Amino acid sequence: MPDAPTCDEPRAARRRPRWRTAVPAALGLSVLTGFGAAATSAAWTDDAYFSTAASAAEIDLRGSSDGATWSPADTAGTAVTLAPVTGLTPDRPVERTVHLWNASTVPLTLAWGTANPTTLLQGCVTVTYSSLPTAALAGSPSSPSGAAVTTATVTFTVPAGADAATCSGQSLGAIDVVVQGRTS
Amino acid sequence: MTRNLTRARAAVAMLVVAVLVAAGARLATDATARTSAAWTDDVHATTSVSLGTWASHALGCVVIDRAGAETSSGATCEIASVSVDRIQWGEVGHRAANLIVALVPRGVSPGAGERLRVTVDLSTLGELPADWRWSTAGASGEIGAVDCSALPVLTFQARDWAGWGPSSVPFQLHETREPGDCSMQV
Numbered sequence: 625m626p627d628a629p630t631c632d633e634p635r636a637a638r639r640r641p642r643w644r645t646a647v648p649a650a651l652g653l654s655v656l657t658g659f660g661a662a663a664t665s666a667a668w669t670d671d672a673y674f675s676t677a678a679s680a681a682e683i684d685l686r687g688s689s690d691g692a693t694w695s696p697a698d699t700a701g702t703a704v705t706l707a708p709v710t711g712l713t714p715d716r717p718v719e720r721t722v723h724l725w726n727a728s729t730v731p732l733t734l735a736w737g738t739a740n741p742t743t744l745l746q747g748c749v750t751v752t753y754s755s756l757p758t759a760a761l762a763g764s765p766s767s768p769s770g771a772a773v774t775t776a777t778v779t780f781t782v783p784a785g786a787d788a789a790t791c792s793g794q795s796l797g798a799i800d801v802v803v804q805g806r807t808s
Numbered sequence: 809m810t811r812n813l814t815r816a817r818a819a820v821a822m823l824v825v826a827v828l829v830a831a832g833a834r835l836a837t838d839a840t841a842r843t844s845a846a847w848t849d850d851v852h853a854t855t856s857v858s859l860g861t862w863a864s865h866a867l868g869c870v871v872i873d874r875a876g877a878e879t880s881s882g883a884t885c886e887i888a889s890v891s892v893d894r895i896q897w898g899e900v901g902h903r904a905a906n907l908i909v910a911l912v913p914r915g916v917s918p919g920a921g922e923r924l925r926v927t928v929d930l931s932t933l934g935e936l937p938a939d940w941r942w943s944t945a946g947a948s949g950e951i952g953a954v955d956c957s958a959l960p961v962l963t964f965q966a967r968d969w970a971g972w973g974p975s976s977v978p979f980q981l982h983e984t985r986e987p988g989d990c991s992m993q994v
Binding site: 681683684685686687689696697698699700702703704705706707708709710711712713716720722724728732737744745748749778780782791792793794795796797798799800801802803804805806807808 | 846847848849850851852853854855856857858859860861877878
């Protein structure tokens with residue numbers, strides 16, 4: 625028969641630390657609470673079934689140089705070809721317009737590509753971009769109807785102080801600009 | 809001593825739990841952000857750019873509109889001649905000359921605000937003394953918007969009457985700038 629503790633033993637040796645008691649107690653309470661919640665939930669739920677047709681959204685922004693002939697123009701290699709800018713001089717900015725059609729099944733918000741050039745030919749030409757609609761462009765997969773179509777304009781300018789010796793007569797081909805359509 | 813150790817262990821345990829909770833919340837936030845990524849489609853457009861030719865002080869005659877830009881109406885003009893009518897001799901730096909620029913406008917509409925902008929290089933005039941002091945020179949006369957900044961290349965705008973037909977535009981060139989010279993008024 626083991627000896628009963630005596631009054632002579634130190635008090636700390638006889639007591640368990642409080643956290644050793646508290647942590648298992650908390651864990652146990654959590655488990656019980658979880659079971660309880662699950663059980664309660666099971667008791668008060670019921671199932672209802674429904675069915676619907678599901679279809680994936682189609683994203684398709686198309687471009688055109690004249691608003692009549694459209695193409696996906698998804699890459700630089702298949703880009704919409706705009707009329708060349710020729711004879712650009714300091715006092716005559718030149719604009720080029722690209723027509724845009726949201727042929728998607730969902731609205732698209734438009735933005736200019738972040739990599740679009742803002743200067744060309746070592747600063748002899750500055751490129752500026754028109755504001756695009758802040759509201760999302762409605763989608764119209766079947767035809768380029770009014771609400772699904774807009775335009776975007778690129779303006780090429782020779783700055784007034786452009787050095788004639790450096791800039792006059794220069795040229796550059798295959799300038800690629802991008803308009804991006806994004807779902808909300 | 810033992811009680812202090814126990815409290816320290818409890819504090820460490822609480823800290824570990826807090827870190828795990830924060831990490832879980834961050835993971836959940838990131839997962840939500842990735843789920844909300846949008847779909848995009850690009851349209852590319854391409855063109856080419858070639859610059860015209862011009863000189864910083866292009867010599868010649870240009871038809872401009874009310875805004876001062878080269879007109880798109882198709883009107884043209886050309887300089888038929890630049891000549892020295894008379895020289896007022898004196899000490900170097902105090903001489904003057906009367907000059908005449910003959911202009912030939914075509915299709916210009918002064919009534920619609922079209923004007924002639926003329927740029928001439930006066931250093932090519934053989935009648936002027938070779939030691940003409942251009943650094944202090946100025947010009948005035950039947951001309952406006954007189955730009956003396958690049959003398960001996962002088963740019964000015966002819967009066968409206970010069971656009972109606974072939975005309976001779978007189979002006980005075982002073983070796984030392986006088987009041988009224990190089991006025992940018994039109």
